[in-house]
Structure formats: structure tokens, C-alpha cells
Amino acid sequence: MFRDSEGRVRFTRYTVKRDPNGVVIQRSNPYRGLRTPNGLIWAHYLNEFVYIPRVPSVPNYVTTWSRSMVKALGENYDEIEGMWEAPLVPPRVIRPWPVLKLPVGHPAQPDPPLGAVEEGCKWEHSDFMCYHIRADSADVPECDPDKSVSMYTQRVPRRCPADASQECSGRVIFNEDADLANNGQDMRYDFLWCKHFKSRLDAEDIEDRYRTIARAVTEMTMEGIIADENGVQFTSKPQFTAQDGRPSTMTVDKDVYKIRERSWSGTSTPRSGISTPSSAFSSPRLDPTTSGDGDGDADVQKDGTAASEDTMSIDALDLNADASSSTGTDQMVTPKEALLNTDPFSTDGLPKLEEFISDGFLPDVLLVHDPDHTTRHKQAASEPVKYKRVIYQLPNAANVEAAEAKTEANVAHLHLRKTNRLGTGHHSEVYSAPLTLPPPLSAHSRSGQVTVAAKLAFPRCTAHTLLHNEARTYAQFPKHMQEHYCGYNVVPPCRFPVPVGPVVPKYFGFYLPVGEDGNVIWRDEEGAKHSECSEENGCKVRWLSPILLMEQCGEPVEPAKFTVDQRTECFSLVLRLHELHITQGSFYVRNIMIQPGPLRFPPARRSFSRPSFRIIDFGRARSLDQLLAGKEETGRAGVISELQRALWDEEKQARDELLIEECGF
Numbered sequence: 001m002f003r004d005s006e007g008r009v010r011f012t013r014y015t016v017k018r019d020p021n022g023v024v025i026q027r028s029n030p031y032r033g034l035r036t037p038n039g040l041i042w043a044h045y046l047n048e049f050v051y052i053p054r055v056p057s058v059p060n061y062v063t064t065w066s067r068s069m070v071k072a073l074g075e076n077y078d079e080i081e082g083m084w085e086a087p088l089v090p091p092r093v094i095r096p097w098p099v100l101k102l103p104v105g106h107p108a109q110p111d112p113p114l115g116a117v118e119e120g121c122k123w124e125h126s127d128f129m130c131y132h133i134r135a136d137s138a139d140v141p142e143c144d145p146d147k148s149v150s151m152y153t154q155r156v157p158r159r160c161p162a163d164a165s166q167e168c169s170g171r172v173i174f175n176e177d178a179d180l181a182n183n184g185q186d187m188r189y190d191f192l193w194c195k196h197f198k199s200r201l202d203a204e205d206i207e208d209r210y211r212t213i214a215r216a217v218t219e220m221t222m223e224g225i226i227a228d229e230n231g232v233q234f235t236s237k238p239q240f241t242a243q244d245g246r247p248s249t250m251t252v253d254k255d256v257y258k259i260r261e262r263s264w265s266g267t268s269t270p271r272s273g274i275s276t277p278s279s280a281f282s283s284p285r286l287d288p289t290t291s292g293d294g295d296g297d298a299d300v301q302k303d304g305t306a307a308s309e310d311t312m313s314i315d316a317l318d319l320n321a322d323a324s325s326s327t328g329t330d331q332m333v334t335p336k337e338a339l340l341n342t343d344p345f346s347t348d349g350l351p352k353l354e355e356f357i358s359d360g361f362l363p364d365v366l367l368v369h370d371p372d373h374t375t376r377h378k379q380a381a382s383e384p385v386k387y388k389r390v391i392y393q394l395p396n397a398a399n400v401e402a403a404e405a406k407t408e409a410n411v412a413h414l415h416l417r418k419t420n421r422l423g424t425g426h427h428s429e430v431y432s433a434p435l436t437l438p439p440p441l442s443a444h445s446r447s448g449q450v451t452v453a454a455k456l457a458f459p460r461c462t463a464h465t466l467l468h469n470e471a472r473t474y475a476q477f478p479k480h481m482q483e484h485y486c487g488y489n490v491v492p493p494c495r496f497p498v499p500v501g502p503v504v505p506k507y508f509g510f511y512l513p514v515g516e517d518g519n520v521i522w523r524d525e526e527g528a529k530h531s532e533c534s535e536e537n538g539c540k541v542r543w544l545s546p547i548l549l550m551e552q553c554g555e556p557v558e559p560a561k562f563t564v565d566q567r568t569e570c571f572s573l574v575l576r577l578h579e580l581h582i583t584q585g586s587f588y589v590r591n592i593m594i595q596p597g598p599l600r601f602p603p604a605r606r607s608f609s610r611p612s613f614r615i616i617d618f619g620r621a622r623s624l625d626q627l628l629a630g631k632e633e634t635g636r637a638g639v640i641s642e643l644q645r646a647l648w649d650e651e652k653q654a655r656d657e658l659l660i661e662e663c664g665f
């Protein structure tokens with residue numbers, strides 16, 4: 001593995017030569033290239049970052065750019081493009097190991113459906129999205145251990161962009177075109193090339209055209225495919241024998257343009273055009289010596305580029321791999337075992353929720369089972385306490401609104417037990433809490449539950465205020481702050497590439513108790529601390545605690561044990577938070593969490609050598625939007641400069657906490 005003098009494996013190695021007559025690159029340059037939604041410079045592979053001189057005649061005055069920015073600039077790009085093996089691809093969200101599940105065919109199924117295992121960057125350049133559905137779902141055929149896991153691969157062509165002017169690199173659509181029903185040899189096309197791919201083929205000369213078709217066919221990873229300029233045909237239809245001995249059929253979900261197709265071992269009978277090779281699938285052209293897997297958590301090879309060893313090959317993936325822990329949750333259990341494991345308060349073997357709950361399924365009502373009176377309710381210990389989800393509509397909202405009323409509210413059950421405490425702060429306690437999701441949403445676990453982190457305030461007015469402020473801050477975070485993207489960002493002022501991991505835990509909502517009239521109990525004074533109370537000296541209150549639900553994300557970091565790259569990665573999180581003009585407000589290492597990664601792997605395959613970090617605790621957060629809300633024009637400049645100072649101070653504190661050197665990073 002190649003390291004620089006500091007021991008870094010993530011750094012920029014190449015310098016691009018400028019055209020002597022080229023423009024001077026200003027700081028606010030228009031050559032944006034491909035970027036992640038956070039707006040930062042992004043590249044899929046480490047070797048796609050380059051140094052570029054700002055002034056053509058001053059070669060040593062360089063800045064870090066990405067390959068796509070160099071392409072946007074246009075100077076000499078064609079001459080250097082050959083140094084990269086793979087084509088340019090845009091950033092893409094990397095999904096965590098799937099835990100949620102919905103019945104197959106449910107109208108709320110996302111695309112790809114819940115349970116789809118992240119395909120990894122090996123498939124990044126493929127025209128087809130390939131994934132497995134977790135085999136332990138009750139809703140998909142069980143994996144037959146005697147058969148290769150590749151039998152259960154689902155193939156979905158990447159969708160055509162809705163906007164016809166957008167480029168599309170080769171996808172297929174259902175054959176509903178009567179004129180092209182067959183290829184003249186009495187064989188109906190199963191799928192036609194989409195119009196984008198077709199026009200691309202039409203523009204190519206014959207040799208390139210066949211090469212392009214061949215590549216698209218290879219990436220379909222099935223045998224027995226015949227393709228020509230119009231579309232593809234399957235010469236041997238999949239013939240499975242279901243567990244009951246009856247032949248099973250291919251499922252085609254026409255409405256959503258998906259081929260739910262399993263690979264099979266048929267014999268290829270090419271008749272015309274191009275057929276799939278009889279050998280097993282060969283991966284798309286990623287050259288591991290010059291590129292990594294681009295998911296931002298790659299190891300790096302001796303030439304300084306990320307190695308592809310962390311690419312989880314579809315075939316290598318063990319679909320029966322335990323999704324939660326070595327205690328196992330997903331194997332079939334006998335009724336007797338199931339009975340022994342029905343304690344709804346037990347977190348044993350439950351997977352933690354790392355996926356978003358789509359808006360349609362976020363609990364509107366939370367029935368909190370709280371025998372220890374952690375919420376400080378006065379009911380019988382066995383009676384659940386009713387909470388409703390509330391939303392801070394505006395950053396400065398002095399009030400909250402109950403989540404939109406629906407004819408049928410989504411009801412979830414939260415199980416709180418003192419013994420499941422994750423940690424205690426100065427103002428709150430955080431529990432690992434089993435959550436029974438609103439049906440028909442459930443999870444890959446014996447009880448269908450997942451665990452989430454539930455944060456509750458101490459019975460002091462200021463503790464409640466801080467938790468409300470935390471909820472208000474979470475409501476302001478853009479979704480990308482909670483997502484993992486493939487590839488790497490450069491986050492100024494740091495010049496080293498860092499993986500594009502989530503900055504904060506996923507947020508599953510803020511819940512307030514419901515009164516006898518059915519409305520949430522909202523006290524004006526709860527959102528703003530009593531004027532006579534201070535953080536250190538808040539008055540005692542008897543209100544039930546609000547509950548903030550979020551992703552559980554590990555343990556506090558110990559930067560002294562980190563590599564220099566990991567320290568930079570942690571530091572990049574606070575820089576990304578500050579990009580949004582938000583201060584965390586109490587930046588100590590206890591508020592940066594670490595857990596084994598990468599999260600796209602099942603928990604049993606994660607490790608601390610590939611960690612995943614998050615910043616937590618936003619009770620004292622301040623954001624420019626909040627501070628400016630309702631401010632007179634005359635007072636705005638003062639607010640802006642005050643926040644600017646707070647951002648600098650917090651950046652300095654973050655350097656100290658994370659052992660980041662003052663210069664040269």
C-alpha cells in the first residue's frame with residue numbers, strides 16, 4: 001500500500017498541465033464538474049483528483065480539482081482522458097445493509113425495493129442495476145443452499161431519465177411496440193433498447209455499435225441473450241424448480257419497468273446479433289491498479305489508488321449472512337425458539353435501523369411502552385403512553401405542528417427499558433429502544449423489530465429546551481447529511497480526499513406526549529427556557545419528556561488511535577456541518593461517534609478498520625437561518641459576524657479535539 005510521508009493513503013498525486021493561453025482559475029470558478037449534493041468537489045476514485053495550476057504560467061500555484069472539473073474546463077482533457085480506465089460516472093447514494101421490508105408488490109415499494117442489497121461500486125459503470133434481495137425475507141423465494149447464490153440475483157435496468165435531453169448510457173424498456181414485435185425470425189424481443197441507447201447506437205459506426213451492444217449484454221450477466229440494434233431476446237427462459245417441485249416462473253413487474261429476472265444456467269443458442277458468453281459474468285472494466293471501488297471506504301494500493309478488494313462481489317455475497325450480529329436474527333426459528341424470544345423490550349439480536357423510513361411510513365403515533373417510567377408518566381406501568389410526531393416547520397418556529405393528520409395514522413410501538421441505556425449526557429439519557437414499525441412495514445428480525453436510539457430529556461426546563469433545539473436542528477439538515485455517497489470529497493480548507501459518509505445520524509422524528517383531548521401537550525415555555533433558569537441551573541419540571549428518535553451510531557471516538565486519514569475524515573464532518581452555517585455548540589470527542597463499517601456490509605462483516613463516523617448532540621447547535629429569522633435588516637450583519645466567529649472557534653476546537661495539525665492538512 002502506497003503512503004505519503006505522513007502515512008496517508010488518500011491524497012492527490014497528479015498535476016495537470018495547463019494550456020499556456022488558458023484562463024486564470026478564480027476561486028469562484030464556473031467549472032463545477034460532477035458534485036455531491038453538498039456542493040463539494042467530488043470524484044469516484046482517488047486518482048480522479050488532480051492538482052491544477054490556477055495561473056497557467058505559475059505551475060507551482062495549484063489547487064485540487066476533480067477529473068470532471070478538468071473536463072468542464074476543456075483544456076487538454078482529450079489528451080489526458082486515457083490515463084483513467086473507467087468512464088466518468090456521477091455520484092450515487094450507497095445504501096446500508098437492508099433491514100426493512102415491505103410485502104412484494106406493495107405500492108410503496110421504493111426502487112430498488114426494500115431488501116435490495118447494495119451492489120457496490122463494481123457495478124457503477126453498468127447499464128443495469130444488479131442486486132440481491134435478502135433471501136431471508138418471507139416475501140421472496142428462500143435461498144436454496146444447494147444452488148449458487150447468483151441464482152437469486154435480481155436485475156433491474158437503470159431507468160431512462162424522464163428528461164429526454166439527459167444522457168442515458170443504455171437501458172432497456174418493455175417491448176410493447178407492435179412494429180418491433182419480432183426480429184424477422186419469429187422471435188419476439190423481450191426488451192427493446194430505450195430511445196437514448198438506440199440513438200447512441202445509431203450514431204456509432206458498425207464496429208463501435210456492436211461493441212456497445214456486447215458490453216450491455218455482458219452486463220446483463222445472463223446466458224442465452226440475443227441482442228441486436230433493436231433490443232434483446234432471451235433464448236432460454238429461466239426454468240426453476242421451486243421447493244415444492246413445481247416449475248417456477250420469471251416474474252415481470254411491467255408497471256414499474258423492472259425485470260425481476262433471476263440468472264439461470266441455460267444453454268445459449270445465439271441466432272443473430274450478439275449473445276452472452278457462456279462463461280460466468282465478467283466485471284465491467286474497472287482496472288484495480290488505477291482505480292478503487294470508489295465507495296469512499298476503500299483501501300489503497302501501492303500506487304496510491306484505492307484497491308477494489310472491498311467491492312462486495314454479488315457472487316461472493318453470502319445472502320444468509322447475519323444482518324445483525326453473531327447472535328443471529330434471520331435464520332428460521334422453531335415456534336418454541338420464537339416463543340422464548342418474544343420479549344419486546346429485548347434488544348438481543350435485533351438489527352439497528354440504518355435506513356430511512358420513507359415519509360409515508362414514519363410513525364405518526366408512537367405508543368411508548370415504559371414500565372420504568374423513563375418518560376416520567378404517571379400511568380400504570382403496563383399502559384403505553386401515547387406520543388405524536390411533531391414537525392418544526394421553520395428553523396425559527398416558536399411552535400411545532402403535529403404531523404399531517406391522515407385517515408389512518410401510522411402507529412409504531414417503542415419499548416423503553418432503563419437497562420438498554422446507551423449513554424448519559426448532562427441533560428439527557430439515550431436508550432437503545434426496540435421499535436415495532438407501522439405495518440405493513442417490518443424488519444428482518446425474529447420479532448420484526450429494529451432498534452433506534454431514543455433520546456429523552458432530564459426533568460429540567462433547560463434540558464427540555466435543548467432537546468427541542470436538537471429536534472429543530474435535525475429538521476434543518478438536508479437529507480444528504482445523513483447519506484453515504486460513493487467516492488470522495490475534497491472539503492476545504494483540507495486538501496486531502498475524504499469518503500463522503502453521513503455527517504449526522506439518520507433522524508426518525510421528534511415526538512411529544514398526547515393529552516386527554518388527543519392533542520400534543522405543548523407548553524410555550526418548553527421551547528424556550530425560563531428566563532431565570534440557566535443551563536447549569538434549570539428548574540425541575542414534571543412534564544413528560546419529549547422523545548427524539550435517531551440512528552444508533554456507536555461509541556465516542558478516540559482520535560489518538562486513528563490513522564492520519566481517519567482524523568482528517570472526522571475533521572471533514574465538522575467542516576461539512578459548517579458549510580451549512582450550523583455550529584454544533586459542544587464539539588468534544590464524546591460527541592463524535594465511531595462504529596465498524598462499511599454499513600453496506602452485513603454487521604458480521606464490518607470492521608473498525610473501515611469505520612463510519614457521525615457527529616451527535618445538537619442541543620446547543622446554532623444555525624444562521626435560525627439566528628436571522630425575524631431579525632431586522634440592521635441587525636443582520638452583527639448576527640452573521642457573530643456566527644462566523646463561532647464557526648472559527650468551533651473549527652479550532654475541532655482541530656484540538658481531533659489532533660489535527662495547524663497547517664499542512
Ligand SMILES: Nc1ncnc2c1ncn2[C@@H]1O[C@H](COP(=O)(O)OP(=O)(O)OP(=O)(O)O)[C@@H](O)[C@H]1O
Pocket residue numbers: 422423424425426427428429430453466505550551552553554555556586590591593616617618619
Ligand atoms: N445516536 C446515538 N447512538 C449511540 N449512542 C448515542 C447516540 N446519541 C447519544 N448517544 C450516547 O448518549 C450519550 C449522551 O448523549 P448526548 O451527548 O446527546 O446527551 P446530552 O445530554 O445532550 O449531552 P451534553 O452532556 O453535551 O449535554 C452520548 O455520549 C452517547 O454515549
